[in-house]
Amino acid sequence: MDPLRANINGGTEVEYFKPIKAGDTITTVAKLADVQEKKGKTGSLIILVVEVKYTNQKGELVAICRNTFIHR
Numbered sequence: 001m002d003p004l005r006a007n008i009n010g011g012t013e014v015e016y017f018k019p020i021k022a023g024d025t026i027t028t029v030a031k032l033a034d035v036q037e038k039k040g041k042t043g044s045l046i047i048l049v050v051e052v053k054y055t056n057q058k059g060e061l062v063a064i065c066r067n068t069f070i071h072r
Contacts, residue, residue, distance in 0.1 A: 010047065010068030018062045025057040033066065046071040 020026065034049040047070055054063040 006072055008070040008072070010070045012068075013066045015064045016062070017064075018056070018060055020054075020056070020062050024062075026062065027055050029053050029055075040072060042072060044072070 030050055030052045032048065033051040034047075036047045038045045038047060047068065050067045050069070052065045052067070053061060054065070056062050
């Protein structure tokens with residue numbers, strides 16, 4: 001493994017749909033939503049987008065979080 005390779009936080013986006021209240025039971029489901037390879041000045045970049053959906057005990061969608069990670 002190359003010690004100069006790095007993982008970089010490319011950003012986080014959160015959408016809120018319903019309030020979360022004390023006592024709620026929140027369930028999360030994560031999936032790899034997108035993978036792209038791009039060429040950068042120092043070589044290849046792998047861009048990963050992970051999407052996490054949050055639902056409450058009623059099965060209602062309360063939020064979606066999308067995290068972008070850049071691996072070089």
